[in-house]
Amino acid sequence: MALDHDLAGIFFADDYVIWGTAKALDRAVGFPDMALECFPDFVNLTSPREPHSRARRFEASSAPLADLGTALDQMSKEIDLQNIGAITTASIGPFEDGKSGLVEGGRIIKGARREGWDQGIDLYGAVKSEFERRIGSVPTIRCLGDTEAHVLGEHYLFRRSNSALAQNKRNAKQMGRDTVAYLMLDEGVGGAVFQRGLFVRGEASLELGHMPVYHRDNRLKPAPCFSHKYSCLEGTIGLPNLRTSWGMDSDEIAKLEYEHDLVQSIAFYIGQAVFQLSVFYAPTVILLGGRVMDHPDLLEMVQVCYELIASNSFDEEERVSLFPNYAAQYDTDEYIKRSTMPDTGVLGCLCWSYNCLDPEGKVAQLSAKRK
Numbered sequence: 579m580a581l582d583h584d585l586a587g588i589f590f591a592d593d594y595v596i597w598g599t600a601k602a603l604d605r606a607v608g609f610p611d612m613a614l615e616c617f618p619d620f621v622n623l624t625s626p627r628e629p630h631s632r633a634r635r636f637e638a639s640s641a642p643l644a645d646l647g648t649a650l651d652q653m654s655k656e657i658d659l660q661n662i663g664a665i666t667t668a669s670i671g672p673f674e675d676g677k678s679g680l681v682e683g684g685r686i687i688k689g690a691r692r693e694g695w696d697q698g699i700d701l702y703g704a705v706k707s708e709f710e711r712r713i714g715s716v717p718t719i720r721c722l723g724d725t726e727a728h729v730l731g732e733h734y735l736f737r738r739s740n741s742a743l744a745q746n747k748r749n750a751k752q753m754g755r756d757t758v759a760y761l762m763l764d765e766g767v768g769g770a771v772f773q774r775g776l777f778v779r780g781e782a783s784l785e786l787g788h789m790p791v792y793h794r795d796n797r798l799k800p801a802p803c804f805s806h807k808y809s810c811l812e813g814t815i816g817l818p819n820l821r822t823s824w825g826m827d828s829d830e831i832a833k834l835e836y837e838h839d840l841v842q843s844i845a846f847y848i849g850q851a852v853f854q855l856s857v858f859y860a861p862t863v864i865l866l867g868g869r870v871m872d873h874p875d876l877l878e879m880v881q882v883c884y885e886l887i888a889s890n891s892f893d894e895e896e897r898v899s900l901f902p903n904y905a906a907q908y909d910t911d912e913y914i915k916r917s918t919m920p921d922t923g924v925l926g927c928l929c930w931s932y933n934c935l936d937p938e939g940k941v942a943q944l945s946a947k948r949k
Protein backbone atom coordinates (compact mmCIF):
# COMPACT_ATOMS: atom_id res chain seq x y z
CA MET A 579 0.00 0.00 0.00
CA ALA A 580 1.43 3.34 -0.97
CA LEU A 581 1.73 6.09 1.55
CA ASP A 582 -1.03 8.66 1.11
CA HIS A 583 1.12 11.75 1.17
CA ASP A 584 3.10 12.94 -1.82
CA LEU A 585 6.82 13.44 -1.42
CA ALA A 586 8.31 16.35 -3.36
CA GLY A 587 11.79 17.47 -4.36
CA ILE A 588 13.28 20.51 -6.11
CA PHE A 589 16.89 20.38 -7.28
CA PHE A 590 18.55 23.68 -8.22
CA ALA A 591 21.28 22.71 -10.71
CA ASP A 592 23.54 25.20 -12.49
CA ASP A 593 21.60 25.20 -15.75
CA TYR A 594 18.24 23.75 -14.76
CA VAL A 595 15.74 23.52 -11.99
CA ILE A 596 14.58 19.91 -11.75
CA TRP A 597 11.59 18.84 -9.70
CA GLY A 598 9.74 15.61 -9.07
CA THR A 599 7.15 13.97 -6.86
CA ALA A 600 6.58 10.40 -5.73
CA LYS A 601 4.90 8.28 -3.10
CA ALA A 602 6.52 5.78 -0.80
CA LEU A 603 5.45 2.17 -1.22
CA ASP A 604 5.53 0.95 2.35
CA ARG A 605 5.93 3.20 5.35
CA ALA A 606 6.87 0.21 7.49
CA VAL A 607 10.29 0.09 5.85
CA GLY A 608 12.57 2.68 7.41
CA PHE A 609 14.99 5.08 5.79
CA PRO A 610 17.30 4.45 3.98
CA ASP A 611 16.04 1.01 2.94
CA MET A 612 12.62 2.17 1.76
CA ALA A 613 11.20 1.91 -1.75
CA LEU A 614 9.58 4.77 -3.66
CA GLU A 615 6.97 4.02 -6.30
CA CYS A 616 9.05 6.02 -8.79
CA PHE A 617 11.79 3.38 -8.99
CA PRO A 618 13.23 3.08 -11.61
CA ASP A 619 11.20 5.87 -13.18
CA PHE A 620 13.81 8.54 -12.60
CA VAL A 621 16.24 6.51 -14.66
CA ASN A 622 16.22 6.66 -18.42
CA LEU A 623 16.84 2.98 -19.12
CA THR A 624 17.33 3.38 -22.87
CA SER A 625 19.96 6.12 -22.52
CA PRO A 626 21.10 6.32 -18.92
CA ARG A 627 23.04 9.56 -19.34
CA GLU A 628 19.91 11.35 -20.54
CA PRO A 629 17.28 12.73 -18.19
CA HIS A 630 13.95 11.01 -17.66
CA SER A 631 10.69 12.78 -18.44
CA ARG A 632 9.45 12.10 -14.92
CA ALA A 633 12.08 14.53 -13.62
CA ARG A 634 10.54 17.80 -14.79
CA ARG A 635 12.95 20.56 -15.65
CA PHE A 636 13.12 24.14 -16.82
CA GLU A 637 16.02 26.49 -17.44
CA ALA A 638 17.34 28.18 -14.31
CA SER A 639 17.37 31.97 -14.10
CA SER A 640 19.62 34.06 -11.88
CA ALA A 641 16.66 34.62 -9.55
CA PRO A 642 16.36 31.48 -7.42
CA LEU A 643 13.27 32.62 -5.56
CA ALA A 644 11.44 33.20 -8.84
CA ASP A 645 12.57 29.73 -9.96
CA LEU A 646 11.18 28.28 -6.74
CA GLY A 647 7.83 29.88 -7.58
CA THR A 648 7.93 28.47 -11.12
CA ALA A 649 8.66 24.97 -9.83
CA LEU A 650 5.72 25.14 -7.42
CA ASP A 651 3.45 26.56 -10.16
CA GLN A 652 4.31 23.59 -12.35
CA MET A 653 4.00 21.11 -9.51
CA SER A 654 0.56 22.40 -8.54
CA LYS A 655 -0.71 21.54 -12.03
CA GLU A 656 0.13 17.88 -11.47
CA ILE A 657 -0.55 17.27 -7.80
CA ASP A 658 -2.50 18.95 -5.02
CA LEU A 659 0.04 20.92 -2.98
CA GLN A 660 -2.13 20.22 0.08
CA ASN A 661 -1.21 16.58 -0.25
CA ILE A 662 2.55 17.12 0.01
CA GLY A 663 3.77 15.64 3.26
CA ALA A 664 7.39 16.71 2.89
CA ILE A 665 9.40 18.70 0.37
CA THR A 666 13.19 18.78 0.10
CA THR A 667 15.24 21.26 -1.89
CA ALA A 668 18.85 20.80 -2.96
CA SER A 669 21.07 23.69 -3.93
CA ILE A 670 24.45 25.28 -3.81
CA GLY A 671 25.82 25.94 -0.31
CA PRO A 672 27.39 26.45 2.07
CA PHE A 673 24.66 26.37 4.69
CA GLU A 674 25.29 28.57 7.66
CA ASP A 675 25.00 25.88 10.25
CA GLY A 676 25.48 22.16 10.15
CA LYS A 677 22.05 21.23 11.45
CA SER A 678 19.98 23.49 9.23
CA GLY A 679 18.56 21.67 6.26
CA LEU A 680 19.05 18.28 7.85
CA VAL A 681 16.46 19.05 10.53
CA GLU A 682 14.78 22.42 10.13
CA GLY A 683 15.93 25.69 8.61
CA GLY A 684 18.36 26.21 5.77
CA ARG A 685 20.07 29.52 5.22
CA ILE A 686 22.78 29.76 2.58
CA ILE A 687 25.60 32.09 3.54
CA LYS A 688 26.97 34.90 1.38
CA GLY A 689 29.70 34.19 -1.12
CA ALA A 690 28.22 31.25 -3.03
CA ARG A 691 29.64 30.68 -6.50
CA ARG A 692 26.51 31.50 -8.51
CA GLU A 693 24.91 34.80 -9.37
CA GLY A 694 21.61 35.19 -7.56
CA TRP A 695 22.78 32.96 -4.71
CA ASP A 696 25.91 34.91 -3.82
CA GLN A 697 24.23 37.38 -1.45
CA GLY A 698 22.91 34.63 0.79
CA ILE A 699 19.36 33.23 0.84
CA ASP A 700 17.01 31.94 3.49
CA LEU A 701 15.81 29.11 1.27
CA TYR A 702 13.83 27.38 4.01
CA GLY A 703 11.99 30.63 4.76
CA ALA A 704 11.23 31.15 1.08
CA VAL A 705 9.72 27.67 0.65
CA LYS A 706 7.72 28.13 3.84
CA SER A 707 6.21 31.44 2.77
CA GLU A 708 5.38 30.07 -0.70
CA PHE A 709 3.33 27.30 0.89
CA GLU A 710 1.70 29.68 3.39
CA ARG A 711 0.69 31.96 0.55
CA ARG A 712 -0.54 29.18 -1.72
CA ILE A 713 -2.34 26.78 0.61
CA GLY A 714 -2.24 28.34 4.07
CA SER A 715 -0.29 25.45 5.57
CA VAL A 716 3.27 24.18 5.49
CA PRO A 717 4.56 20.65 4.89
CA THR A 718 7.81 19.38 6.38
CA ILE A 719 10.57 21.30 4.58
CA ARG A 720 14.22 20.32 4.32
CA CYS A 721 17.10 22.00 2.46
CA LEU A 722 20.05 19.86 1.40
CA GLY A 723 23.26 20.74 -0.39
CA ASP A 724 23.29 19.64 -4.05
CA THR A 725 25.95 16.99 -3.58
CA GLU A 726 24.14 15.64 -0.52
CA ALA A 727 21.05 15.04 -2.65
CA HIS A 728 23.18 13.35 -5.32
CA VAL A 729 24.77 10.99 -2.84
CA LEU A 730 21.34 9.99 -1.49
CA GLY A 731 19.95 9.36 -4.98
CA GLU A 732 22.98 7.31 -5.98
CA HIS A 733 22.80 5.37 -2.77
CA TYR A 734 19.11 4.67 -3.32
CA LEU A 735 19.62 3.44 -6.90
CA PHE A 736 22.56 1.33 -5.81
CA ARG A 737 20.49 -0.35 -3.10
CA ARG A 738 17.40 -0.89 -5.24
CA SER A 739 19.32 -2.28 -8.18
CA ASN A 740 21.20 -4.62 -5.88
CA SER A 741 18.19 -5.80 -3.90
CA ALA A 742 19.42 -9.38 -4.11
CA LEU A 743 22.29 -8.23 -1.94
CA ALA A 744 19.81 -7.64 0.84
CA GLN A 745 19.31 -11.36 1.11
CA ASN A 746 22.98 -11.81 1.72
CA LYS A 747 24.05 -10.96 5.23
CA ARG A 748 27.66 -10.64 4.22
CA ASN A 749 26.62 -7.66 2.15
CA ALA A 750 24.67 -6.02 4.94
CA LYS A 751 27.15 -3.17 4.91
CA GLN A 752 25.83 -2.24 1.47
CA MET A 753 22.33 -1.73 2.81
CA GLY A 754 22.50 1.64 4.47
CA ARG A 755 25.21 0.88 6.95
CA ASP A 756 28.01 1.80 4.61
CA THR A 757 29.88 5.06 4.04
CA VAL A 758 29.43 6.64 0.62
CA ALA A 759 31.56 9.62 -0.42
CA TYR A 760 30.48 11.56 -3.47
CA LEU A 761 32.36 14.14 -5.54
CA MET A 762 30.57 16.30 -8.08
CA LEU A 763 33.00 17.58 -10.72
CA ASP A 764 31.32 20.16 -12.92
CA GLU A 765 31.07 23.98 -13.02
CA GLY A 766 31.60 23.82 -9.32
CA VAL A 767 33.23 20.99 -7.44
CA GLY A 768 31.66 19.74 -4.25
CA GLY A 769 31.13 16.63 -2.25
CA ALA A 770 29.16 14.93 0.46
CA VAL A 771 29.61 11.96 2.74
CA PHE A 772 26.70 9.78 3.79
CA GLN A 773 27.78 7.58 6.65
CA ARG A 774 25.70 4.81 8.19
CA GLY A 775 22.42 6.51 7.41
CA LEU A 776 23.44 10.07 8.30
CA PHE A 777 25.13 12.95 6.52
CA VAL A 778 28.50 14.08 7.74
CA ARG A 779 28.28 17.77 8.61
CA GLY A 780 30.00 19.83 11.24
CA GLU A 781 29.17 23.36 12.32
CA ALA A 782 28.23 24.06 8.68
CA SER A 783 27.84 21.95 5.53
CA LEU A 784 31.03 20.38 4.14
CA GLU A 785 32.88 22.15 1.33
CA LEU A 786 34.98 19.32 -0.05
CA GLY A 787 35.53 21.03 -3.40
CA HIS A 788 37.84 23.51 -1.72
CA MET A 789 40.40 20.99 -0.55
CA PRO A 790 43.90 22.21 -1.38
CA VAL A 791 45.72 20.49 -4.23
CA TYR A 792 49.40 20.17 -5.13
CA HIS A 793 50.94 19.72 -8.53
CA ARG A 794 53.55 17.41 -10.05
CA ASP A 795 54.33 19.29 -13.23
CA ASN A 796 53.18 22.37 -15.09
CA ARG A 797 50.68 20.81 -17.47
CA LEU A 798 47.69 22.05 -15.49
CA LYS A 799 48.72 24.29 -12.64
CA PRO A 800 46.66 24.50 -9.45
CA ALA A 801 44.40 27.56 -9.57
CA PRO A 802 42.34 29.57 -7.10
CA CYS A 803 38.55 29.45 -7.21
CA PHE A 804 35.85 32.09 -7.00
CA SER A 805 35.65 31.82 -3.22
CA HIS A 806 39.24 32.12 -2.07
CA LYS A 807 42.63 32.97 -3.50
CA TYR A 808 44.57 29.79 -2.74
CA SER A 809 44.56 26.86 -5.12
CA CYS A 810 41.89 24.26 -4.56
CA LEU A 811 40.24 21.35 -6.37
CA GLU A 812 37.35 23.45 -7.69
CA GLY A 813 39.64 26.24 -8.84
CA THR A 814 41.85 23.76 -10.69
CA ILE A 815 39.52 21.27 -12.37
CA GLY A 816 36.15 23.04 -12.23
CA LEU A 817 34.95 23.62 -15.79
CA PRO A 818 35.54 27.42 -15.65
CA ASN A 819 39.29 26.94 -15.16
CA LEU A 820 39.48 24.20 -17.81
CA ARG A 821 37.87 26.63 -20.26
CA THR A 822 40.17 29.50 -19.27
CA SER A 823 43.46 27.65 -19.14
CA TRP A 824 42.91 25.16 -22.00
CA GLY A 825 40.08 26.74 -23.97
CA MET A 826 38.09 23.52 -23.88
CA ASP A 827 34.67 22.54 -22.61
CA SER A 828 33.74 19.16 -21.15
CA ASP A 829 32.51 17.72 -24.47
CA GLU A 830 35.81 18.62 -26.16
CA ILE A 831 37.87 17.25 -23.29
CA ALA A 832 35.87 14.01 -23.48
CA LYS A 833 37.15 13.50 -27.03
CA LEU A 834 40.86 13.88 -26.20
CA GLU A 835 43.18 10.87 -26.23
CA TYR A 836 43.90 9.55 -22.77
CA GLU A 837 47.60 10.41 -23.20
CA HIS A 838 46.73 14.08 -23.58
CA ASP A 839 48.40 16.27 -20.95
CA LEU A 840 45.11 17.76 -19.82
CA VAL A 841 43.39 14.40 -19.29
CA GLN A 842 46.44 13.08 -17.44
CA SER A 843 46.46 16.14 -15.19
CA ILE A 844 42.74 15.97 -14.44
CA ALA A 845 43.12 12.31 -13.48
CA PHE A 846 45.99 13.19 -11.16
CA TYR A 847 44.01 15.91 -9.35
CA ILE A 848 40.94 13.70 -8.94
CA GLY A 849 43.23 10.91 -7.69
CA GLN A 850 44.47 13.35 -5.05
CA ALA A 851 40.91 14.16 -4.04
CA VAL A 852 40.07 10.46 -3.74
CA PHE A 853 43.14 10.03 -1.56
CA GLN A 854 42.07 12.88 0.71
CA LEU A 855 38.56 11.47 1.04
CA SER A 856 40.16 8.13 1.93
CA VAL A 857 42.29 9.52 4.72
CA PHE A 858 39.48 11.68 6.11
CA TYR A 859 36.48 9.32 5.87
CA ALA A 860 37.70 5.79 4.99
CA PRO A 861 34.60 5.31 2.82
CA THR A 862 33.15 2.06 1.50
CA VAL A 863 32.84 3.56 -1.96
CA ILE A 864 33.67 6.87 -3.66
CA LEU A 865 31.34 8.01 -6.45
CA LEU A 866 32.47 10.53 -9.06
CA GLY A 867 29.89 12.54 -10.97
CA GLY A 868 29.61 15.64 -13.15
CA ARG A 869 30.65 16.50 -16.69
CA VAL A 870 34.38 16.54 -15.94
CA MET A 871 34.02 12.75 -15.60
CA ASP A 872 32.56 12.39 -19.10
CA HIS A 873 35.91 11.36 -20.60
CA PRO A 874 35.55 7.62 -21.27
CA ASP A 875 39.00 6.68 -19.91
CA LEU A 876 39.05 9.02 -16.95
CA LEU A 877 37.58 6.69 -14.33
CA GLU A 878 40.24 4.06 -14.93
CA MET A 879 42.96 6.72 -14.95
CA VAL A 880 41.74 8.09 -11.62
CA GLN A 881 41.81 4.57 -10.16
CA VAL A 882 45.42 4.19 -11.26
CA CYS A 883 46.43 7.66 -10.01
CA TYR A 884 44.81 6.98 -6.65
CA GLU A 885 46.75 3.74 -6.27
CA LEU A 886 50.00 5.45 -7.22
CA ILE A 887 49.42 8.28 -4.74
CA ALA A 888 48.26 5.99 -1.93
CA SER A 889 51.22 3.67 -2.44
CA ASN A 890 53.81 6.47 -2.83
CA SER A 891 54.70 4.94 -6.17
CA PHE A 892 54.43 7.79 -8.65
CA ASP A 893 58.13 8.09 -9.23
CA GLU A 894 59.14 4.69 -7.92
CA GLU A 895 59.95 1.49 -9.73
CA GLU A 896 58.28 -0.70 -7.17
CA ARG A 897 54.89 -0.32 -5.55
CA VAL A 898 54.54 -0.65 -1.83
CA SER A 899 51.22 -1.27 -0.10
CA LEU A 900 48.49 1.35 0.03
CA PHE A 901 48.22 3.94 2.75
CA PRO A 902 45.69 4.01 4.32
CA ASN A 903 45.48 0.27 4.05
CA TYR A 904 41.97 -1.10 4.49
CA ALA A 905 40.05 -3.76 2.58
CA ALA A 906 37.30 -1.68 0.94
CA GLN A 907 39.81 0.08 -1.31
CA TYR A 908 41.78 -2.95 -2.50
CA ASP A 909 39.51 -3.45 -5.49
CA THR A 910 39.58 -0.01 -7.11
CA ASP A 911 36.77 -0.97 -9.53
CA GLU A 912 34.52 -1.38 -6.50
CA TYR A 913 36.04 1.46 -4.52
CA ILE A 914 36.04 4.27 -7.10
CA LYS A 915 32.98 4.37 -9.35
CA ARG A 916 31.40 6.70 -11.84
CA SER A 917 28.07 7.88 -10.52
CA THR A 918 25.23 6.89 -12.73
CA MET A 919 22.30 9.09 -13.63
CA PRO A 920 21.57 12.77 -14.23
CA ASP A 921 18.47 12.89 -12.04
CA THR A 922 19.89 11.37 -8.89
CA GLY A 923 19.77 14.85 -7.33
CA VAL A 924 16.00 15.14 -7.41
CA LEU A 925 15.66 11.47 -6.50
CA GLY A 926 17.81 12.16 -3.44
CA CYS A 927 15.47 15.01 -2.49
CA LEU A 928 12.57 12.54 -2.54
CA CYS A 929 14.53 10.11 -0.36
CA TRP A 930 15.18 12.82 2.21
CA SER A 931 11.53 13.90 2.10
CA TYR A 932 10.65 10.32 2.96
CA ASN A 933 13.13 10.32 5.82
CA CYS A 934 11.70 13.52 7.26
CA LEU A 935 8.02 12.75 6.82
CA ASP A 936 6.39 11.79 10.04
CA PRO A 937 3.17 9.77 9.56
CA GLU A 938 1.70 11.52 12.60
CA GLY A 939 2.33 14.88 10.97
CA LYS A 940 4.77 15.97 13.64
CA VAL A 941 8.15 17.40 12.79
CA ALA A 942 10.37 14.40 12.25
CA GLN A 943 13.79 14.25 13.73
CA LEU A 944 16.54 12.29 12.08
CA SER A 945 15.12 8.81 12.18
CA ALA A 946 18.12 6.84 11.08
CA LYS A 947 19.86 5.33 14.05
CA ARG A 948 23.56 4.79 13.94
CA LYS A 949 24.16 1.11 13.57
Ligand SMILES: [Zn+2]
Binds near residue numbers: 788789802811812
Ligand atom coordinates in the same frame (compact mmCIF):
# COMPACT_ATOMS: atom_id res chain seq x y z
ZN1 LIG B 1 38.21 26.98 -3.50
